[in-house]
Amino acid sequence: MDLSIVKPDRTIDVKGMCCPMPLLKTKKAVESIASGQILEVLGTDPGSKNDLPNWCARSGHEFLGNKEDAGVFWFYIKKG
Numbered sequence: 001m002d003l004s005i006v007k008p009d010r011t012i013d014v015k016g017m018c019c020p021m022p023l024l025k026t027k028k029a030v031e032s033i034a035s036g037q038i039l040e041v042l043g044t045d046p047g048s049k050n051d052l053p054n055w056c057a058r059s060g061h062e063f064l065g066n067k068e069d070a071g072v073f074w075f076y077i078k079k080g
Helices: 021-031 048-059
Strands: 010-013 038-043 062-069 072-078
Touching: 010 021, 021 038, 021 048, 021 072, 038 048, 048 062, 048 072
Parallel strands: 010 038
Antiparallel strands: 038 072, 062 072
């Protein structure tokens, strides 16, 4: 998926937080958006590259992808 065209409905910033906080904050943020909406998560914890896609697969949400620049990760999740 071309992430440059993704327009998130909500963005959260979890930069500087370590596991498990990025995942916990993401779960809470996903609960606050409607089905079909997109959450953008900004983070710096490399573990999130595995944690977020795995959580999406288990919880019925669609992991749209991620990008990285200068140690910052952008993750995109579509609520199921």
